[in-house]
Amino acid sequence: MTTIGINTLVYMAELNTGTLQSELLPVIAGHGVTLAEVRREYIASDAEFDLIAQAAQANSLDLFYSVPESITIDGKPNPGFAGFLDEAHRMGVKNVKFNQGDVKDVAKAVLDDIDAAAAAHGVTVTIENDQTPENGTLDCTVASLRHIKELGGSIGYTFDLGNWFWRGENATEAFSCLLPAISVFHLKNVNGAAHREDLATTMLEDGVIDWRSMLPQLADTVPVFLEFPIPADAVAGQVAQVREVVGA
Template identity: 75%
Template sequence: MTTIGINLLVYMQELNNGTAQSALLPTIAGHGVTLAEVRREYIKDDAEFDRIRETAEANGLDLFYSVPESLTIGGAANPGFEGFLDEAVRMGVRNVKFNQGDVKDVDAAVIAAIDGAAGARGLTLTIENDQTPENGTLACTAASLAHIHEVGGAIGYTFDLGNWFWRGEDADAAFAQLLTDITVFHLKNVNGATDRAALSTTMLQDGVIDWRTMLPQLAPSVPVFMEFPIPADRVAEQVALVRQAVA
C-alpha cells in the first residue's frame, strides 16, 4: 500500500509568512497522512528541531528531512554531513534527502563511510534530481545511481517528477529509465511552458504530466510526497486525487 506524505513546501505561503514548520504538522496530520517532509531551509532557530520532534510524535507523524546541500563535494562527504544527520536524529527523522553533488565520481570508501554514518544513526539517505545543471540532468542522475550500485552503496533515490522540466528533460523517459531505482517519489505537475521563466507548478489535475499512470507502477514501499505550493483550502482536494491514483 503506497503511503502518501506532504512536504512542507505545500505550505510555502504560510512558511514565507513566518509560520514555523512545527506549527503546520498538526494540519498535515489532519489530512489523514502519516508522513511529513521537513525542509531545512525553513528551520529558523535551534529550538525548532525539538518542537518538530515533539509535535510529530504528538500527531503520529513519521518525518523525512530535506537538506538543500550536496551529499558530496570535491570527492568527499559534505563538510556539514554529520551535523545534518545529527539534526535528523534530534527530530526523530527516518530519511534524509540531499542533492547528489559529485557522488558519481567519489571513491567507494567515501560512499561506505556515508552509509556507515547514516546506519549508525538509524537513518536512510536519498539523493535527488533537482533543478540545477549540476544535479538535475538524467545523465548525471543515472551515473550517480549506477556508481552507488556498483560500489554496493545503500543510498536511495528521490525521484522529483516536475524537476525534469526545469532541465528540459523528458519526465516520462526519466521515469521509465529510473523506475527501479526510486525509493521516494516527489509528486508535482507543471504547466509545460518551454520558456523556463514561464514554467511553473500547477494543481495536479491541471498540468501536462500524466502522473496518474506513474504512481501505480511504483513499488508499494515507495512513499509519494506532494511537493509543490498549494493554497490551504485546496490541500484536501489534492490529497484526495493522490489517494484515488494509488488506491
C-alpha cells in the same frame, strides 16, 4: 499499499509569513497522512528541531528531512554531513534527502563512510534530481545511481517528477529509465511552458504530466509526497486525488 506524505513546501505561503514547520505538522496530520517532510531551509531556530520532534510524535507522523546541500563535494562527504544527520536524529527523522553532488565520482570508501554514518544515526539517505545543471540532468542522475550500485552503496533515490522540466528533460522518459531505482517519489505537475522562465507548478489536474499512470507503477514501499505550493483550502482535494490513484 503506497503511503502518502506532505512536504511542508505545500504550505509555502504560510512558511513565508512566519509559520513554523512544527506548527504545520498538526495541519498535515489532519489530512489523514502519516508522513511529513520538513525542509532545512525553513527551520527558523535551533529550538525548532525539538519542536518539530515533539509535534511529529504528538501527531503520529513519521518524518523525512530535505537538506538542500550536495551529499558530496570534491570527492568527499559534505563538510556538514554529520551535522545534518545529527539534526535528523534529534527530530526522529527516518530519511534524509540531499542533492547528488559529485557522488558519481567518489571512491567506495566515501560511500562506505556515508552508509556507516547513516546507520549510526538510524536514518536512510537518498539523493535527488534538482533543477540545477550540476544535479538535475538525467545523464548525471543515471551515472550517480549506477556508481552507487556498482560500489555496493546503500544511498537511495528521491525522484522529483516536476524538476525535469527545468532542465529541459522529458519527465516520462526519465521515470521509465529510473523507475527501478526510486525510493521516494516527489509529486508535482507543471504547466509545460516552452521557456524555463515561464515554467511553474500547477494543481495536479491542471498540468501536462500524466502522473496518474506513473503512481501505480511504483513499488508499494515507495512513499509519494506532495511537494509543491498549494492554497491551504485546496490541499485536501489534492491529497484525495493521490489517494484515489494509489488506493490509500
